Amino acid sequence: MELNRRTVIAGAAAAGVAATALGGTAYAAPGRGRPARTLFGRLADGTKVHSWALENGGTRMEVLSYGGIVRSLEIPDRRGRYTNVSLGFGTLEEYVASSPYFGALIGRYGNRIDKGRFTLDGTAYQLSVNDGENTLHGGAQGFDKRVWDVEPFTRGSDVGLHLYYTSVDGEMGYPGTLRTKVTYTLTRDGDWRVDYEATTDRATVVNLTSHVYWNLAGEGSGSIHDHELTVDASRYTPVDAGLIPTGELARVAATPFDFRRAKPVGRDIRTAHQQVLYGQGFDHNWVLDKGITARPEHVATLRDPSSGRTLRIATNEPGLQFYSGNFLDGTLVGTSGRVYRQGDGLCLETQHFPDSPNQPSFPSTVLRPGRTYRTTTVHSFGA
Numbered sequence: 543m544e545l546n547r548r549t550v551i552a553g554a555a556a557a558g559v560a561a562t563a564l565g566g567t568a569y570a571a572p573g574r575g576r577p578a579r580t581l582f583g584r585l586a587d588g589t590k591v592h593s594w595a596l597e598n599g600g601t602r603m604e605v606l607s608y609g610g611i612v613r614s615l616e617i618p619d620r621r622g623r624y625t626n627v628s629l630g631f632g633t634l635e636e637y638v639a640s641s642p643y644f645g646a647l648i649g650r651y652g653n654r655i656d657k658g659r660f661t662l663d664g665t666a667y668q669l670s671v672n673d674g675e676n677t678l679h680g681g682a683q684g685f686d687k688r689v690w691d692v693e694p695f696t697r698g699s700d701v702g703l704h705l706y707y708t709s710v711d712g713e714m715g716y717p718g719t720l721r722t723k724v725t726y727t728l729t730r731d732g733d734w735r736v737d738y739e740a741t742t743d744r745a746t747v748v749n750l751t752s753h754v755y756w757n758l759a760g761e762g763s764g765s766i767h768d769h770e771l772t773v774d775a776s777r778y779t780p781v782d783a784g785l786i787p788t789g790e791l792a793r794v795a796a797t798p799f800d801f802r803r804a805k806p807v808g809r810d811i812r813t814a815h816q817q818v819l820y821g822q823g824f825d826h827n828w829v830l831d832k833g834i835t836a837r838p839e840h841v842a843t844l845r846d847p848s849s850g851r852t853l854r855i856a857t858n859e860p861g862l863q864f865y866s867g868n869f870l871d872g873t874l875v876g877t878s879g880r881v882y883r884q885g886d887g888l889c890l891e892t893q894h895f896p897d898s899p900n901q902p903s904f905p906s907t908v909l910r911p912g913r914t915y916r917t918t919t920v921h922s923f924g925a
């Protein structure tokens with residue numbers, strides 16, 4: 543069965559959950575209930591893809607079993623008007639055809655690995671190469687393109703989904719069978735918490751993240767250049783022309799990369815700094831001052847002055863990839879039928895640093911049998 547967008551919205555509405563807001567709909571008081579499932583579409587081989595609707599503490603989200611994609615995330619503005627603040631598509635076909643990782647889970651390795659090569663315990667590995675001569679976001683068929691097993695839960699005041707995917711030994715060139723579990727939780731305060739876990743049966747490298755494109759004024763509403771961003775980082779990792787880190791941890795002071803105090807994203811984005819030119823804007827990893835922490839700690843705040851909506855991010859990861867939507871080029875039509883142009887959304891990807899398998903001075907991304915990879919990122923919303 544072919545599902546078009548209207549069917550999907552009707553399905554979500556039938557499940558008692560708000561459909562994607564087209565231009566800031568007013569809603570009834572926030573509720574909480576068991577996550578509701580509807581059929582979103584089918585892949586070419588017939589595999590069903592479901593959409594899961596979740597709601598708690600004033601936050602509503604829709605998650606696909608394909609790629610663990612956050613298809614929409616709705617939060618109120620200062621006057622209680624909801625809108626979808628996450629870029630996405632109306633149909634499964636568009637996600638499959640060509641998506642710049644809208645809302646997706648990223649694995650096995652977030653961001654780039656130089657020439658898709660690394661050596662671990664004396665063995666050289668060649669990964670799937672999908673970004674010029676480099677590997678980006680796991681390779682040609684990364685976790686963003688896999689169908690995850692989804693298990694809903696309600697636990698105390700939380701609601702959420704467990705997402706499971708097992709990546710076989712050698713998939714995309716990575717060693718080891720990687721068993722991955724990602725948990726999306728909406729808390730009673732409306733926070734969206736992401737817990738990543740993975741185990742392996744052979745030494746491997748792992749760096750999982752989430753690739754939501756935020757626009758706190760609403761997806762399809764225009765540029766994020768007025769959004770004010772704060773990142774608690776005194777250093778970042780400069781890159782070469784292929785966006786591979788040089789290995790240096792450069793100071794942000796007196797550069798466009800200084801977001802230690804709230805600054806509009808667009809203020810320095812046209813500065814003729816070599817790193818801004820390489821990224822065609824911001825597309826870099828910030829070295830978080832707090833380093834790796836046992837628990838998630840606050841690292842970044844994003845605020846849209848027009849709506850008053852805020853997003854605060856806490857993580858136990860040491861890095862944050864801030865990508866200012868530079869490759870959006872006006873060729874994709876988003877969820878509410880509006881064209882996405884350069885800078886219409888931005889990503890804040892908590893992570894270990896890009897290309898760590900080839901950078902001995904960066905925190906290690908190696909996972910060994912008997913150990914469990916665990917990271918957490920919490921997104922808190924306000925207005």
Ligand code: GLA
Nearest residue numbers: 642643653825863865869889
């Ligand atoms: C990441 C990368 C960018 C780009 C986007 C997706 O943020 O760093 O260079 O690949 O993903 O388009």
